[in-house]
Every structure is written in structure tokens, then in C-alpha cells.
Amino acid sequence: MDQILLSLMIFVPLLGMVVVFLLPNDREELIKRVALAFTLIPLVLAVYLFIDYNKSSAETQYFVSVPWIDTFHINYHVGIDGLSVTLLLLTALLGPICVLASWRNIEKGLKAYMALFLLLETGMLGFFASLDLFLFFVFFELTLLPMYFLIGVWGGPRREYAAIKFFLYTLFGSVLMLVAIIAVYLRSNIINDVAEGLRTFDIPELIQRATVEGHALGDSKFQMWVFLGFFIGFAVKVPIFPFHTWLPDAHVEAPTAISVILAGVLLKMGTYGFVRINMAMFPEGLDYFTNGDGFLGHSLALLGFINIVYGSFCALAQTDFKKLVAYSSIGHMGFVILGLAARNAEGINGAVLQMFNHGVISAMLFLLVGVLYDRAHHREINGFGGLGNRMPIYTGITTLAFMASLGLPGLSGFIGEALSLFGAFQEFPLLTILSTIGIVVGAAYFLWTLQRVFLGALNPKYEELPEINRREILTLVPLGILTIVLGIWPNIAIDMFSKSVTNLVNIVSI
């Protein structure tokens, strides 16, 4: 029974998609309710898994492995470890929240919207759970299509451009990844230039084989190239400078719920993949880019640094509320990269925690932007002013989210960021110190925004602006609670994955 839970969680939204499809077009309330129900089931299951997960073990749990495409040794292999269970919970949590956030503001094609959203959720859940490289890739790509339509059909005025840009960028990254996957597969049974045994796509198996003496997968030159292939694939998703330019466009045009998913989960797919594949499977390759000599030696940390500083400064320059949040995401993902580049327990734990926290916080931020947009129908920061007077609760929650995002201690954003920096400082002191610029600038743009939107005299245009309603509060409260709880007691999350991370640290510290 336990074995089936994970698969159930992955495929329930898919079933939901079919069910939604079968509903009549005009029963909109019903469609919404059904979609909500089908996103709540994975949430329940994810919570169950989260609680039931044996934290004291670093082993993969709940794994299921059944042959799928025998000819190519592809298995349906899913399982969770501390890392994936955390992100699964995040994904499952954001599912119903996004459905709720789409309750009123989807004006056309609600049915298709919900169906696509459910498909998207299956893709995301499957991605985080899959332990077969091929399956992993299929789920990775599976998120692409619904995302394209969700941005392209239900997005803002420049949605076509944003959607195709998103699609092309991601596809570009993923085809490079595909080459790398195939290369890994083809070498998976070669030891000392002799083929032994069967090829495999199985991730744990590949990780294990890469450590075998003389295995073709362990070759450092090979690892470097394959690392690069995967890296670019994931870098587009994260996004890492200079592959980031799709993100602001996609975010700005996407409907609120989709921005939430995009920032909350999709970006994490990049970093998760990086941890799961690049770090665990290719420690030599990682070594080349984090510890090597010369120009590329610190390139990964450098990219993290660039992301932080670049994202922060770009955010500072924005006048579009949503674009600002989007750029802030770029900055915050930089901390993740920096932490991962450090390759030590603090850095990686911090990075993983930051992944989760950023998922929660950026989701809040986008929801908040959406709330404001639904009311004022624009997002120009300078066009507001003094809303604090008119919408005190909204202002309060926004302040909480901003403070969490700018890394205020006591809220969850801080711990991940701090641990990442602590870890990174041990390896790259100078870059880390420079990266702290991001902290100041982060505070600057959030406070400035807070001032321009909420403080000062009330803009007379918005004297009648209604306060945030209960449904919207309902979407924000769980995230807010998580932000506070994890800020106060981060061990809840870190406990889940610290064993897995320790494992990882052992692999990468060669």
C-alpha cells in the first residue's frame, strides 16, 4: 500500500485532468471544486509522506521500480529522499493554493485551464519523485507544454512572446540535457573500455557506478562535458545568468497562479535537478567548476554571485511590481547556486532550505501582486501610494512577505540565505562578501516598493479599493505560517533532508 502512495500522488492530478475534461463546460463552479479536490489529494498524500518519511535514514524510501521500456532498460522508478519529499510537499501545497488563486480571475476556458494546471502538477510531482533518468527527463519536459499554454492563453498582453520565449529557452536547455542523458546512458556499462552488464537509466545505480574505479562514467573529462550539458539544461530553468531573460517576461505575462507555480516550483526543478544529477552523479565535473584551477575553477560560485547581484540590481530598477518580484527571484536563486557551489554541509543544506523557502515566499509575493492587480488592473509601482491606509491587512501580509524575502531573521528567508552564505564563505570568501551586496540591495528594493505602494498619502484613485478578501487570505495564510514557523524552527525542514545532504556531501567532497 505504501508503495503505491507515491505513484498515486503523482497521477491523481492526471486523473483529475481527465475528470475535469469530462465535465460540462458551463459548470464552472463544479470544475473549480473538482480541480481543488484533485489538488488537495496530493497535498494530503504529501503531508502523509512528509510525516511518515523516516528522517533518520538517508536511503530512498517508498521506491517503486517496475520495468517500462525493457529494450532500453528504462524503468518506472520513483522514490523519495529528504530532498524530494520536501519539494514534493512544496509542490503539493502550492497546487490547491493556485487553484484557489485562480478562482475568480480566469475569464475564459476555465475547464482547459484547470485541466492543464492539473497536468502541470503531475509533471512537477513526477519530476521530483522520479529516479530514472529517462523518466526524469520526460517529467521535466512534461511541465513545458501546460506551462506554454497557461502563459500563452491566459497571460497578459504580451503573452505570446513570453510563452514562446519560455518555451524556446527551456527547450534549448533541455535538448542539451538530452544529449548528456544519452551519453550517460551509453556509457553506463563501460568499465575500462569494456562493456559489462546492461546499460541503465537508473539514477541511484548510475551514481553508484560513477564511483566504480575505471568506469567510463567516472572519467573526469567526460564528467565535465556531461555536467555542462545537464547544467545548461537546469540553468535555463533556475534561471542562471545569462539564461535568465525569459523569466521576467514569463512572470509578467503569466496569470497569478502560474507565476506562483513558475517561481515556486519550476525554478526549483532546475536546482533540484542540479543537486540530483549534476552534483550526485558528476562530482568530478562539479569539482572542475567549483574547485578547479584557473578561469573555470570558481565559475559556479561566480555565476551564483552574478545572479545575486544582477538580479538584485535589476529588481531595484523595475517599476513593474511583478517584474520586480521576478528579478528578485533571480537574485534569490543565486543564493542557492552559491550555496551549492560551496559543496559543504552548510552550503547545501542552506541551498536546499532556500529552495523550499523561496518557493513559499515567492509564491506569497506573486499571490500578493495578483491580489493588487485584480483590484487595480495595473502593476505600476509608482502608480499606487498610501495603500497601507486603505488595505491594512494586505499591507501587513505584504510586509511579512517582503521581510521574509529580504532575509529578515526570524522568517524563513533568512536561514537558507545565511546558511548558503556561511557555506560559501568557507570556500569563496571574497565572492561571498561581494554577494552580501545582494542583501542590502534586496532590502532596498523591497523597502522602496513598500514605500511607493503602501506608504505616503493615499492615491485618491484608490480610495475605494477593496481590502483583501477571505479567499485570498486563505491562500496566503498557510504560506505565511510556513514562513514564520520555518523561520523560528528551521530544523523541521532541515531534519528532513540533512541526512540526504550528508550523503551528498560525502559524494561531492572527493
Add this chain to the structure above:
Amino acid sequence: MVVPLISIILLAPLAAFTIFALFGLAKRSFPRQDILSTAAMLVALGCSLYLLNETSDPKPLTVEWLSLGSITLSMGFYLDSVTVIMLIVVTLVSSLVHIFSIGYMHGDPRYPRFFAFLSLFSFSMLFLVVSDNLLGIYIGWELVGLCSYLLIGFWFEKDSAANACKKAFLTTRVGDVGMFIGMMMLFKQFDTLSLYGTDGIFEAVRTLEAGQIAWLSAAGILIFCGAVGKSAQVPLHTWLPDAMEGPTPVSALIHAATMVAAGVYLVARMFPILTPSSSLVIAYVGGITAIVAATIAIVRFDIKRVLAYSTVSQLGFMMLALGAGSYVAGLFHLTTHAFFKALLFLGSGSVIHAFHAMHAHHDEEHADDNEDEHDNHSLVHEHGSEIPPDQDMRNMGGLRRKMPFTFFTMLIATLSISGVPFVFSGFWSKDAILGGVLERAMGWNSVHHYILFGVVLLAAGITAFYMFRLIFMTFFGEPRNQEMHDMAHESPWVMVVPLLILAALSLPVVNKWWFKEGYINKPYQAHVHEPTHAQLRPDSKTGDTNFGFSNFGISEAEAAEEEGGHDTEHADDAHHGHGPAHTIAMVLSIIVAGLGILLSWLFYHKRRFTAESVATTFRPVYTLFWNKYYFDEFYNGVLVALTVWKSRLFAKFDLSIIDGIVNGVATITRAIFAAFIGFFDNRVIDGIVNRVAKVIWSVGGRVRRIQTGAIQTYLFVVLGGIVLIILIFRVL
């Protein structure tokens, strides 16, 4: 017993805030938030007082907060005499401010919120105080920053308030980042952020070798950066005067008594890791701050700004004391300053409250002004030069008869801060600082400390001058603005009672009953181990052991004996060091205080000289003071402009640089394809993807153009292709 007490101290205000937040989410508000918050603070105060005698176990609680495999970060409480005194100061001032606010904030539309924020602040401050590790301190540190932000911007409809709160947060955050880097350095070295105990940093720092001193100095200075920000030391002091945009009780609590003193507290806590060079940096920063702020205060007319600069200046005194190694003096001054400065602020609040009607009127006017400026947004604003009329001392005068209690209590505080000898606590603490610095100078024969002593002495004199200037302008003479004067009235009892209590606390006699002698004696572990910094110094004495509360009328000998019980060696050192130094310092300080008061009397009461004539005579100096040494202009003009410019540049980067590269690549591509196919169109194209897409697109167009529709062209391609294939593969 200790742990639950501390927990109550922390949780009571937190609970008050949480209740507010929960009600807020439900779109309601708790009926009597003011009572709730005040009660919470009183409970905390009671518990703090109980803790006075409970310092036997310094580490009552440690819990594992984060475990990352091999590394564990823990959180916990640390309770020693310093902690307890800070707890009492915070809870006491906070309680009084709460009570005062019940009157002062009465009628404000966001009345409950004010109390909730005060509660949150109190929680954060108390958390900072009791934390036993740097991470906890940092958390509390940032949280008080947040509360400061929220409270400065409490009247956020005013643009000046909105700007001030942002400025405060950002400026302190700059310092915090320094502190954070310092923490990272310590963490890298020691793998822990705990300060105390066998695995703490203070223990580990003793094992450092001589070669690592420079590194440790750097870490110490970086940690001190945090204090520079929070305690408004030069060069990050500019936020504090602007922070006066917040309600006056907030200024009293946060920006006079507690939060700004947190920096001093932090430096005192980190005492064991300070090396001589980092100490010297701290001392200089403190000294410069003391004199710079004092000189600026002379020329202010806004009553709150005078007090604000005075606060900055006094914080400089404390930093100087710590930097000079006068640990106890620094903390002593922190305590006394907390009371009399809170009193001064609350008193000024009472005065402002007296003009409350005008205040409301003014608000409307102000809001109108803002309309015009609404579009003119920039990252940092400077609104300091405009003085609200109800805070302008030039509108006051002769209030002593209208507001006797306010006048009386403020006078006590002014006497205290000015260092009028013997009956006022400020005299003792300031004297301890002066003595400590002079003693260090004499003991080490250090030029640095002589200079610092001179500076601080001058600053003390100026302090007396501008404080009495305030008193004379506000309470003496004839009313300058009759309309406002007529409206003024004594404040209600909820505001007066806290003033009286604080006035009492400005007298050493009152303090005596709860401070035991030598209660604060030395930095952590100083009496158990040789402190690190002591090892590293030319001579090993801490020098300040006998001063402080022992001077509240108790003989020095007794105090020395008390000390000697702990550490005879130090007591001996102390004895031969302090005698002459402190005597000289005391005499000098009395003289400069007297001079300051006298000058002030001559200028502002007797009108022997007019400030204007002096200002004209020393025009450049005056201008410098008036413009606050141009710090804000510098920041605005250079740093902020630079930042904004950089961010704009980065935003353009996408458009210009990346595109530039792409355009370059495209040009090459174009050249190649042009050779084969023809010419490419020459349009300017924006966006990396667009560019690539367009290149591909036009190649597509080119490829397409071969498809002329004429069949013989196709045949040419076929046969030409055949020839080419053969040639390429065989002949060439």
C-alpha cells in the same frame, strides 16, 4: 525557575503582538490592545526584577536549533548580570513608554497597532538581550530593526516618515551586512556561533595563535559594523535624526533607550574577541561620533532632533568607553543614559503633545504638500531640514509655568546628561568614561587616548551647552508663539507619571536599591580566565573594574575589596591606575559642564550674545554644523546615485551589452551567410532571442529564396549538388 521566567519575559509581549495579528487577519482588532500590551510589559518587568538574584547559572537553556550533519547551531539563553540589567532597563523603559503612550497616542486611528508594534519590539529586544549566541543576537538585531522600521513609519502618510523608516532600515542594514560577514568569518574559523561555554567562541578564541590576530581584528571590526549601524555611529548615524519622524514614545524607547544601545551591548558582549586594533577603531569611531553629533546638535531647532543628535553623541561616548576598555563605564552609561534620555524624549513628547491640536492641523497641511511631491520618487529622500512647527523650539518658550511637571522632570534629565556633579547619575557614568579614557591614555602612555580624551571632554562640554540651550529655549523666557502657547497644557497623568518615575531613576540614590555594588564587573570570563584581549595588550589590566555603580556613594576601597575578592591581581593594577586619572577627569568634566551651562545661560537666557552673531562670525563652521557635515548629501549624491545608476545600468545591460555580444555574433554569421546567399537586412534588433530568431529566420528566408519556383533552378541544385558532393569527397 530561570528558564520559565525568561520564557515569560519573551512570550508575554510576543503574545500581545500575536493576538493583534490574529485579530487583524480576521479583519478585527482586539478591544483593548493598549492594556494588553502594557500588561504584558509589566509582567515582563516583574519577571526581570525577580531575575536580579538568579544569575548563578549563566547558561540555563541551550537547544539544538539546526543540525547539519556534523555541525550544529544551537539557541539558548545566557543570563549574567549584564543580561539582567539590560532586561530590567528594557522592560522598565518599555513599560513606562507603554503607559505614556496610552495618553500620548490617544485618538490615533491606528492606536492598537502602535501597541502591538511596541510589544513586538520589546520581544525582539529582549530576545536579543538573552541570546547566548551570535545568530540569536543577529535575529533579535534584525527584528528590532524591523520594528524600528514599522514604528518610524507609523505615520506613513507623511512622506518624510515613509522616507525615514526606509532610510533607517537600509542604513542599519549596511552595518548588519558587515556584522553578518564578521559572523561568517567566526563561523568559518570555529564552526559555531555560540559565544559561551566550552565549545563557544570565547573559549575557542583563546587558542588562536599570534598569526591570526589580524584576522580576528577584522572579524571584530566587522561585528562592530553592525553596532555602527544600529547605534548610529559615524558614518552610519544619519538615519537616527530622521527616525524622529516616528511618534515620540518610539523615539524614547527605541531610538534613545534600547535599540540604539543594542550596539553598545553587542560590543560589550563581544569584548573577549576584541583585539587592541579593533578596540582602537571602536574608540575612534565612538569619539568622532560623540563630537560630530554634539556639534550638530548645537544648531538644531527641532526639539527632537536636538535630542536625537544628543543620543548619537552619547552613544559615541559609550562606544568610546568600550573601545578604551572601560567595559563597565560603557555599560553604566548605557543604563543611565537609557533613563534620562527616555525621560528627555518623553518630556519633549509631552511638550509636543501640548501642541496636539496644532499637530493635527499641521498633518493636513503636510499631506497637501505631499501631493505635489508625489511623483518625485527617488530611493532616498532628505526631509530633515523642514521642521514641524510643534517641534520647533523657536515656537516655544516660557512653558515652565504651563507644564510644571514636564519642566521639572526634563530639567532633572538635563542636569543628568550635562554631568552636573554628584546627585545625578549621568555625572557618574560620564565621569567613569572620561576617567577610563584618561586612565588608558596614562596607563599606556598612548597618544591616541589623549586625543580621544580631549575630544570627549569637549563633547561633554558641548553636551551641557546644547542641552541647556534646549531647556532655556523651551521652558524659559517669553512665549515666542502666543497662539501655540495658549493652547499648551500640562499632559494627563498617564503621561506625567512615567516622567516622574524616570526622573527618579535619573538619581543614583534611586538606582542604588536594585543595583548591587560591582554587579557589573567584568566582561565574560574575565575573572575566570585571562581575557584574550588582555593577553594581547601591552599591559593586562582591564582598568575599569572599580568604577561604575560602586561610586554611588560607596567608598572606593570597599569596591576595590569587593573586586579583589574576585581577582586580586587586577585590583592591584586598578588601584595604582585609576586614582589620579579619575580625579583629573572628574575635575575637568565638572569644569566643562559648568562652562557649557554658563555659556548656554549667557546665550539663551541672558541673551548676552546672540547665536546669530556667532553664527555669522563662524559662518563656515556654522554651515558645516547646520548641514550635518553633509553626510546626507554625500550619501544621496554619491552612494545612492551610484546605486540607482548601477541598477539602471544593469537593467540596460540586457538591452545593450548582451545584445551587443549577440549582435557581434550575428554580424559574423551575417558575413558568412552573405558570402553564400546574398545580403542580409540591416535592421537594428533588440533582444537576444529576437536577434537569434531573426538571424535564423532570415536564413530561413534565404533558403526559401532558392526555391524560386523555376524547375530548372531546382535541377541546377540537384546536379550542382552531385558535382559538389563528388568533388568534396573525392577530389578535394
Add this chain to the structure above:
Amino acid sequence: MSLQHYLVISSILFTLGIFAVLTRKNAISILMGIELILNSCNLNFVAFSRFVEPAKNIVGRDDYLLDGQIIAIFGIVLAAAEAAVFLAIILAIYREFGSIRPDEVDTLKG
């Protein structure tokens, strides 16, 4: 008269056929060029069948490679069929476009 003689002749014919299809501005001339090409092929086959030693194990006659001639016969038949269809299409083109200039039949392009 060696094999090479014939091959040279057929090569020239082939090349001329190619030249014709590339340059003639009349669909029927192009057809003629194609016929030249096919003739050259047939000539090749016949020449090979006359001179070239058959490969071993070939099914059928092994002293004489008659296959070439038979292929040439099939070639002629195919040429005829192709010519018929080609001409039919030329007629259709003439009907629709009023011209059989190949470069005037270019509505489909790009």
C-alpha cells in the same frame, strides 16, 4: 572499339542530356534531354553486357552478361511510359498556363 569507346560516347550523351534539361526553355526540349540521358544509360548497360565479365554465382547464364541488354529493354519501355506521362502533363500545363516554358510555371515557390 573497346568498352571505353562506348562509355565515352554514352558519357557525352548523358552530359548533353543534362545540359539540355538545365538550359532549354521548352518543356519538350527538356523531355528530349531526358531521353538522351536514358539512351546513354541504355547504351552503358548494353556495352557492359557485351564486355564485362559476369560476377560469379550469378543466377542464369554465366558466360555472357545478357542482363544488361534486358535492363536496357526495360529502360526503353520505362522511357516510353515516362514520355507519355510527361507529354500528358505538358499538355495539362499548356492548358492551364498557356505556355510550356518551364520558367513561366512558377506560381509555387518560396
Add this chain to the structure above:
Amino acid sequence: MDFTLKTFIFYGFALLTIGSALAVVTLRNIVHTAFALMVTLFGVAGLYVFLQADFLAATQVIVYVGGILVLILFGVMMTSGRLEMRIHIERGQLLLGAGISIALLMLLLTVIANMPVWKNLTDDGRSLEPTTEQIGTMILQEKFLLPFEVVSVLLLVALIGAALISRKEVRD
């Protein structure tokens, strides 16, 4: 190389073939080219005779000259009001066509001249038995049966198709 009558006639045929083929590709008058093509086809038939492919030579004359060429002439007549069609040929096209053709010819000649397996295969002058019967046997009884049947299908299709395409459509 002995210059016999046979060789003389051979070269005659060769020149006739190539010369008329040249005429096919160069003459501007479409009818003239058609006649030149006829000469070429005759020439090839003559070469078949030299190669002792008697049946094939006959077929060539009958099918090509008798069938295809007539067809072509019909085509010429049906598509052109006047018999003479003077069409200007672009110089560039001409040059490029010539270039490609010459390049191809050079390549082919290089191979033909130097290919070891094709060297020294001269006509030994021995006369072979008539091929007609053998061809008949091979087509109908041996391995060329299948192609034969397939070609019959092909011809059927060509028949249907040619009729279909060329018949004048009665428009509505």
C-alpha cells in the same frame, strides 16, 4: 589500332550520335531538334548493332523512333501554334549549365579512362549468337519475369494516368 571499315563505320555512328545530340541541345527550332533527336536515336541503335545487341537495336528503332519521337512531335504540335519557337536563353544559365555538364563529363571521363576493371576490354570481333531468343527466355521464364510483370502494371498505370491528365476537362 588498325583502321578497318568496321572502325570507320563505328566512328561514323559515334560522330553521328554525338553530333546530332549536340544539335538536339543547341538548335532553337523545336522541330529541328526533334529530328536531330531522331538521328541520335538511330545512331544509338547503330551502336547497339556494333555491340551485337540485335534485338535491342530493333526495339530502339521501333519504340523510340516509331513511338516516342512521334509522341514528342505530337506534343510539339499540340502545344505550339507555330512550329518555330525561338526562345532566348539567359547567358548565365547557359554558362552554369555548361559548367555543370562539363564538370560531370570530366569526372566521368576520368573514371572511364582510368578505371582498371574497364581497361583493355576490347571487342574481340567474335560474333555472338542472336540474343532475341535468350532474351525471351530470360524475361518470360527466368529471373526477369517479375520485372516484366511489374512493368506491365506500370504501363497500365501510365496509360490511365496519361489519359486522365491530358483529357480536356469540361468545366462546369
Add this chain to the structure above:
Amino acid sequence: MEPLKNIESLAYIIPEIVLVVFAVAVIIFDLFVKDNESDWVAYLSLIGIGCSLIAIFITNSLVDINKPISLFLGMIRLDGFAIFFKILLLLATAATILFSLRSEELDVRLKGEYHTLLLAVTFGMFLMASSTNLLMIFISLETVSLTSYILAGFLTHSPRSSEAAFKYITYGAVASGTMLFGLSLLFGMAGTGDITQISSQIATVLESGDVSALGVLIAITFILAGIGYKIASVPFHMWSPDVYEGAPIPITAFLSVASKAAGFALFLRFFYTGFDTPEIIQSIDWRLLLAIVSALTMTVGNLAALPQRNVKRLLAYSSIAHGGYLLMGAALLTPEGLGAIIFYLIVYLFMNLGAFYVVVLIANESGSEMIEGYRGLSSRAPYVAGAMAIFLFSLTGIPPFAGFFGKWLLFNAVISEDLYWLAFIGLLNSVVSLYYYARIIKAMYLESAEDTDIFSFSKSTFALLGVFVVPTILIGFLNIFYSLSKKITLP
């Protein structure tokens, strides 16, 4: 393995015979049925195809897939490879007939001829897939070509169609003439027409020096012109966009799938049996030649597709590009490459035919083949739009659709030969291809039409659509197709 004699062979070519019989039967039947409106001719053809399919399965049971049988004294060969292609071709033909039933551009009066020609061309393709003799190769190719010319020009009242036929036949005649010349050279070098023997013969020839290699290269390149034009590989692809655009849509679909598949069958058999010995590869690097051709083919196809506004033409270019992808596998001359092609062809059959079917439907309803006609399709015909989106995404190669799995196999094969550059070009092309496929999707989903009438389609239309959609989604997930692709080999 001794080739079977003529009479003995007959039992094995029953599927072909059935096709010919039905082809003749159809035209005769047409003579007697005067009712032009009825679809009986089409149904009869479908029955023919069904019979042929059954016959294939029967003969299949006679043959051990691993033991190919040579028929008609070595003229053709019956093996798993041939059977696979025959089934594939029959499916494509059946689909084409079904499309034609829906298509409104075909002249109802010419149904008999139309279906006869379709059956005949299928017959020719059968032979293409199984020929092992130079003559058979040429004859089967010509059969297919000639019939295709006629089918392309089938719309006698449409100038576009006539033009297509004209271009097709001119191009095809030159290409096949060139090929025949190449075949003659090969024949002259090898002394035999049997391609199973050619490789050893050619190897001997090649021993004699460089010039021989040039000779072989010329011969093969000339032959490549003939085969390459069938599969529309660069530089022999140029006819295809024009012809695809001008021909009736069902025929375009047929040409782009069946004709291409048959071309690949011929190509694979020719190169795998004739030219994959190490000696030959050593002297002339076919793999490199073909790899370059394949890279060029997909690049040209994709780039030229970018600016197209006519969906039919766009799909024509796209099918050129897909020919390029398939050629990647062919260039490898490895079993993996072969398996990948087999699998990809199955996938391609469904997704490409599906896409063309949608084109047929839209052309019927809106009378337009232009991309503008697809605007707002998501609201006018949501299911058709959804199906089209699936086909297009599958053509792009995006999971979870079958096209991705097909591409994956191809790239897998390419990378296993360490041809990373080719894989990269292929993948970058996939990215580029997204751009133009997405334009159709964009028009369908992101743009709205001026005209917002709802298109109505019959149930059978949806059923047929489903026949293409379901495999496009499912094939990648079913192991059977992978093992099938692995089972089919060439000697």
C-alpha cells in the same frame, strides 16, 4: 540461402498480387457504377488494403523473420524489414483513402482512377521495400514515381496541381535518369545487378586504386540522386515543397509519409546490404557523407519552414526536416540506427498523417490552407485544435508525445557512434522547429478569428482523428514498439 524460383515465389507475393487485382477491380468496378457520389470505390480499395494486410500476416507466418527468403531468383526479398514497411505503407494508404473520402477538393468523377493509382503506387512501394536487384530497384522506383506524378497532378482543373505534376515529373525524370546512369556504372563495375553480391564485387574493384573509388563514388552519388529525391534530402529536396503545396492534401500526406518511408526502405536496403562493409567505408566515408547530408537536410527544412504561411507548405518543409532526422539514423549504418528509423517511421506515420488530416479538415471548413485560417481554432473546433497541437508538439519532439521518443532513439543511436556534432545539430534543429510549429499553435490558441462560427465535424471524423491521436500519445510508452524496432534487421 537459395533464391526461390518464379512459381515457388508466387505464394509469397500474395499481398502484392491482391493489390494489383484490386487496382484493376476498382477501375472496372468504377466503369459499372455510375453513381459518382457514392463512396463504394473507396470502400472497395479499403477492402483491398485489408485483404493485402491479411495476406501479409499470412505470408508472415510462412516466413521466419530471422531467415529472409529471396524470391524470383533474387529479384526481391521477403524479410521482417520488408514486412514492416509493407504494413506501414498499407496503413498510410488506408489513411490516405480515408482522408480522400473527407477531402472536398478531389473530383468525384475520377474516383476509380484515383483509387487504382493509389493501390498501384502502394504496390510499387511494396517492391521498393523488398527489391534486391538493380533493375527491380529502378522499376519499382519508376512505378512509384510515375504514379505519384499523376496523383500530384490529379486536380486537372487546378493550375497548382498541374504545376506540381510538371515540376515533379521533370525533377523526377532527371533524378531517375541520373540514377539509372549510376546504376549502369555500378552494374558495369560489379558485373551483376544483385545488390547482395555487389558489396563483395565492389570491394574487389576498390582494391585496384583511387580512381575506382572515384568511380564508385560517382555511381553511388548518382544513385543517391534517385533515392534522395524520394526521401527529399538536400540537395535533392527542392521539388517537394512545390509539389506538396500543389498536390491534393491527401496526396501530400501520402507523399510525405508513404513515399518517404518507401524511399527510406530502399535507401536502407541499398546501403545496408550493399555498402556497409568496412572496406567500402574505409575507402569512401559514406557515414560522413550521409551525416552531412542529413545535417543539411534538417537544417534547410527547418529554416525554410520558418517563414511559411501556408500550412501545407510548412508541413512540406517540416517533412523535409524529418527526412533529415531519419537520415541521421541511416547515416550510421548500425543496427541501432536502423531500429531508430523503424521506430521513428511508425511515430512519424501517425503524427504527420494526423497533422495533414487536420489540414484536410480545416481546408474543407474554412477553405484555407493558410495559417490565418487556423486562428481561433481552439474555440471554433477545440478537439481538432487539441489534436493538432498534439501532433505538432510530437513533431517537435516534446515529451510525452511519441515524437520525442522517436527522436530520442535517433539521438541515442547517433551518440552511440560518438557523432556528437550531428546530435547537436539535430537537437538545435528541434528547437528551431518549435518556432514554426508553435506559430500554428499560436494561431490556434492565442489568436482569435474574425469569424467565430463553430466548425462541426461528424463523429467518424473524430474517430479517425482519435486513430492518430492515441498512438501519438501512447507509442512512446509501450515497450512493444521498441522491441519491434530492435527485432527488425538487415543482413
